[in-house]
Amino acid sequence: MTEPVVERTGVAADSAHGIRIELGVFGPWETNAYLVWDGRSTDALILDPGMAATQPLIERVAANHLRVHLIADSHGHIDHVFDNAPLKRESGAPLAIHPEDEYRLTAPNTYGFEVEPSTADRHLRDGEQLRIGDLFFDVLHTPGHTEGSICLYEERLALLLSGDTLFPGGWGRTDLAGGSDEQMVASIARLARDMPPNVRVLPGHGRETTVERELAWMRRVAETGHLILPGT
Secondary structure, three states, X not given: OOOOOXXXXXXXXXXXXXXXXXXXXXXXXXXXXXXXXOOOOOEEEEEOOOOOOHHHHHHHHHHOOOEEEEEXXXXXXXXXXXXXXXXXXXXXOOEEEOHHHHXXXXXXXXXXXXXXXXXXXXXXXXXXXXXEOOEEEEEEEOOOOOOOOEEEEEOOOOEEEEEOOEEOOEEOOOOOOOOOHHHHHHHXXXXXXXXXXXXXXXXOEOOOEEHHHHHHHHHHHHHHOOOOOOOO
């Protein structure tokens, strides 16, 4: 695991609420896995456990005296769900994914890797809220990369875990099975409309960004109805 990419003891609007996030990058796809907790309670969220993520994540859980309250997948691609099954065994935590991507947990992959199938214990539906200790994440269904892609939004702390929907300077691929340009346009437009500019964005791959840094091209996508790359 790397050093925390986000560490806040509180926010100006509500000093009683804080957040801790540790980031690990796993597998040949360099997938970001996140360990998230409120800095006070022992409940933690793990998002997107990639290939060989289980042991490092469990070690960080133990080092921070936490228990895994929930394992969540931002979507069902192999690089984000690879260690679902072993992590469930090691942690005893339930697994959650959007229902439209649940089939991917047992589907064959085309990458030549043997992935242990996993079973979802609950669904992440648009409009629901996940409580992790004193953190409240709104589930946003943001299809386009896959049918069941989601983002998790903590409004009080202005934090968006964006999966493969939103990256610095772009969006997740739409040319894979289950992808859709039209749905991705709608998802980008929704984030551009609903997310305040100061929201910090932690994506499924690569470095973090903010909505403000991405807002110009996001608005252009929304206005034109087409996936137009920034700078074109």
